[in-house]
Amino acid sequence: MQEKGLLIVLSGPSGVGKGTVRKEVFSQPDTAFEYSISMTTRAPREGEVDGVDYFFKSREEFEQLIKEEKLLEYAEFVGNYYGTPVDYVRQTLDSGKDVFLEIEVQGARQVRKKFPDGLFIFLVPPSLSELKNRIVTRGTETEDVINNRMNAAREELEMMHLYDYVVENDQVDRAVERINAIVIAEHLRRERVEPRYKRILEVD
């Protein structure tokens, strides 16, 4: 019987660097995960590519997919939809491969309900002040947008209790090392491997 893959969910406050960490995870030549590309209705940022960073969709297209229940999770965040196509996730897990999602905290909450055995990782900034710096330094936002984001971040930090692990994004490469360690460890959890090792008792 094929052992199912692990659903790895990376989430955290807006501006914490989820996308950067996710890109670094997948830049490793030996990465063992399949990346589930999210859909969004927000405009692409400079350098973002449709079908690589996100599937960029119109509001109309997105709302049609919601109706058809083709999304594992979706959230509206700062006026835009973000979501995860469900078929790809289920098929990949069934084939025994680990799936890596990088999603907003509202979405992570929905995924937890559908995949309680998933591996939920909360990425946090070294401090909220640091988070604010990062948002401001991006330089493309008005003060109102920044304040909205900060309030959203405070609410999101309060959602930490829904996660299994907390990873500080002090340095991207260190955050990635921690995520890799978490996934290795999770694959070695006794509940997960016990059926396989029970066979050892039959051998001699």
Place this chain on the structure above:
Amino acid sequence: MQEKGLLIVLSGPSGVGKGTVRKEVFSQPDTAFEYSISMTTRAPREGEVDGVDYFFKSREEFEQLIKEEKLLEYAEFVGNYYGTPVDYVRQTLDSGKDVFLEIEVQGARQVRKKFPDGLFIFLVPPSLSELKNRIVTRGTETEDVINNRMNAAREELEMMHLYDYVVENDQVDRAVERINAIVIAEHLRRERVEPRYKRILEVD
């Protein structure tokens, strides 16, 4: 308030290579663990040093320590006592450092009762046949001793359900990498770090 260290317990069937893996863990220059040296009444094997590999004690000395409740755990195994001095473990954990125990499965069971939050790692051979080869290859045992060890190993494998993680000792360096990943991950578990991160909400 000083955060307590983590109690890491490495155990597994006799002959699986616990001692070799433990030595490799502590040969790393950046190891973050304090090693708790066990006591035993068995004779030193070639190359083993008193106070480094074990504290070697007579049966009389060992039984006196049992009476004085100076042992966190002890077990009689193939005619010899093995045990862990309790004071060193408690003091080191209280100082915030991780303590690493390498003990027999009977002992691990006792430690689990006293430290339910410990991190229990079960080291397994690639197969029981492989385990038998290793015991025979050691070349110092009679067939009766080997058969006793094999039966003990079968019983011990059935104790896997008492552990948090299962690590296969296919190669020593890979086993050590897995153990390191488990400890890194365990330090990032949300229940463990949440109090620290709650402070972030107070900032700004």
